[in-house]
Amino acid sequence: MNELLITRLRNARIENNMKQQDVADILGIKPNTLSNWEKGRTEPDIDTFVKLCDIYQIDCSSLLEDVYAFKRVKSDISLSEYESIKKYRSLDDHGKELVNFTLNKETERIEKYGKLGEVSHPVTSFPMRLISYYFKNASAGTGQLVIDNLPDKDIEIPDKPEYRNVSYAIGVNGSSMEPAFQDGDILLVEATQEIEVGDIGIFQINNECFVKKLGEKELISLNKDYKNIPLDETAATLGKVIGKL
Template sequence: MTKEEIEAKLKAKRISYGMTQQEVADKIGRKQPIVGHWETGYSQPDENTLFILCDLYGTTVDDVFGFKKEHPSLSKRDKEVLKKYNNLDSFGKETIDIALDRETERVTSLKKQKERIEELETTTASTIIDIQPRLENNTRFIEYHHSASAGTGVFILGSEGVDQLPIPDTQENRKVDYAIKVSGNSMEPDYNDGDIVLVSQKVELNHGDVGIFIINNDAYIKEYGETELISRNPDADNIIISEYDNIVCMGKVVGKY
């Protein structure tokens, strides 16, 4: 379609819709001379503006110009946001661009972490990494063990594969040494089956704290009691420690992944 055909169709659609150039300019946030330039061939609207004009005139780009839009129509909300953005000065647009870039990076990082967890949950091979790589400057890796029982006990030391899990490299997370997945329901409602908990071996464990304990080669997540390891689910039994049990504390639970 020639430039003359485009300008003629724009003018004809505006007139048929009963609008003046000034009314069109007010609706789309432009000045009246710009609309006039589009209808005289002095300049042409960009692709997005063509779609907006056709929506305003109650028609489609395909009906007017004989070609189809390659992306979905803008919603009313999208048009309002686009209009507000176009009305900003250069400083305002730069501010919005910075915020969009930052939020896009944040969401992308979270998506990568989620995909990594799903990959770790489905893999059966043991992964050993001697030097911990970083996804981003603000991300570090910790060891990820697949099970600590909130029930019957799961053997983890020596035979279970260890993977790597990314966490934000914050001051709070620097005390985290490894992560482990909860298996069972004896610590509900605080820790549910399938939760991934963060464990520190640098923080002192006191009575009432939750820790990871190895008892006779089985790993448990339990509350540290004076004479027993406590299950927070009232329907589950506590673990009474006898003098014949071999028990080792593997660290304090300091959070969830």
Template sequence: MAFKDRMKEARLKKHLTQEQLSKKIGVAKSTLAGYEGGNREPSMLTVSKIMDALEVDANFLWQDEMENNFPEKVSYDELEIIEKYRLLDNYGKETIGYLLNRELDRQTQINHYHNGADDHSMSNHCNSTSENASDNVIFIDTYTQSASAGTGQYLDDDSFQKLGYPANRVPANTDFAVPVAGDSMEPEYSDGDIVFVERSEDVAFGDIGLFVLNGEGFIKMCDPKGLVSLNPAYSPIKINDDCSFKTIGKILGKL
């Protein structure tokens, strides 16, 4: 891509027409069309106005012409991310850094599987906890759908993705993780929490477990009355012989 293409890319990302941008920088629409067509060259003053209007810098506009200086190309979307990152405080930057490293580790792990580097791991990764080469991150099979801490939510047995979590936050014996939806298990478990589950069909009375009742996933306390919420605003859910009921596992902790 050349200067003309980068300018057009930035204009489209700003959702500006040629006419709108031409008015912002004080040139005729036909002149701007000439810039984007590569038939005309803007003056340095006009270039300055273009950069201000599109919120880009010279490095972005001319990176393709200076490949020796910019071997890695930057798209407009990536440039926006950089600009937002610069506005963050140190805590925000550390948070983004952690997320980037976590996602990079996850993608590396996925590529490792897809490249067939470890056939044994490939055949068993859906049912096991996988530790990354880094001691700081553990990859856990995680439901893409939430289990309800409320009135019930459909839970698909096959809807997993492998996500990385801080190793020191994952309880021993964790088999998988699931997001929480609803407030029926507050104050212990809140909407948006991630809970870690040990797969088991035997959850004792008084323990918190993951259950599937008539196709809907519930995080509840196992009780002789049925599935009981910690939030007193919710009544116990009774289980009878007409129900399709299954115990999935025991909740070990949360993130």
């Protein structure tokens, strides 16, 4: 019996809080017969399959269509990957944007450093350099006083090629940029006013400082629990976020 079909039927029984003995009693079969079906050793005839769907209150036609779709792509993806694709397709545009953002960032990480626990290439040791660190001035929320004082301290960062343009570091205060950036994260920033739509940067509006994604006419929060911030004549760009420690 197809792997997806086995998994769906077994999960449907569990979700209905039924033991194998319960289902076997309804069908008039031995419990080990049902156990063999759920392990893929044997399979029920079509009439029994329909009865199982009735017992579990699942639609036979939809289940079989799903199984057929999985069989068409099974050579390319695993069952868990197929289930993830189905979940992705059910998301709205905001959900898909967050998933795509995370996938892109994780792909970049793997390409640069390899998978966790794997040694895909020799580890390169980089020299360190000092940059200024403002630890509580970039708001991922309702606003923070703009950088107008001396940095709180200096911190060391690796002198990697991708960090060569980093001018300073700044802490994140708030959760409006989740899942990309969390409260307390340390952002590495290039001090520049040249930033493109879609980039994440540090911005000043009305003497408040924000970390946001630049939109056409507004600063965008990745966390939709927070409103976007319209750009006005007071808006200024303080830097482009290069990464985080």
